[in-house]
Amino acid sequence: MKIAVESWEMYNKGVLACKWFDTETDSIEDVYSYFRGLHKAKGFSDDLELFVADYEDDLGVYNGSNSVEAAFELSEKLEGLDDEEKSAVKLLLKHGVVNDLDEAIEKRDEIHNTGETSMEDVAYNYVEECGMLESMPENLRGYFDFEKFGRDMEIEGSFFEDEDGYIWEYIG
Secondary structure, three states: OEEEEEEHHHHHOOOOOOEEEEOOOOOHHHHHHHHHHHHHHHOOOOOOOEEEEEEEOOOOOOOOOOOHHHHHHHHHHHOOOOHHHHHHHHHHHHOOOOOOHHHHHHOHHHEEEOOOOOHHHHHHHHHHHHOOOOOOOHHHHOOOOHHHHHHHHHHOOOEEEOOOOOEEEEOO
16 A cells, blocks of 8 residues: 655645655655654654545555554555455455455455356356256256356355456355
8 A cells, every 4th residue: 555645734834745655665664754854854843743645555445534553554454465365355345245454354264266257157167066967967958057047146245356357255
């Protein structure tokens, strides 16, 4: 996540000194050190009150009204997650399955990527894995409508599509 940070004192006195920080590579100490130096160089007080002026958040977990510290805390919570786990967390939050980041991280193992890009393919794999058509005569199996079954599965509300077009299933 990237955040643009400003100093309230400088902002209120008409000095715009916004700087972008990456919460994954920078530290909260880097932010405060930068603004301490800037305050000293410009003759402002040592009392730092910083705020987030703008942000870029791919996961949608930061609401923008949080403090600089909160942005780094959120980033720290996500630090140990790999890309697939981050995608799972994002989908859980985006679709309202969970209420907050902590709950999403806790439930990230309850959603998995099917590897498919259509519900028809998800339905086909489900039917194959369960052996649903094995009891049916061979000449009737071709009449099974995987597309319609896939739509019915999707209506259940436990399947979500990510931004890359892959289907995820929530099994919680």
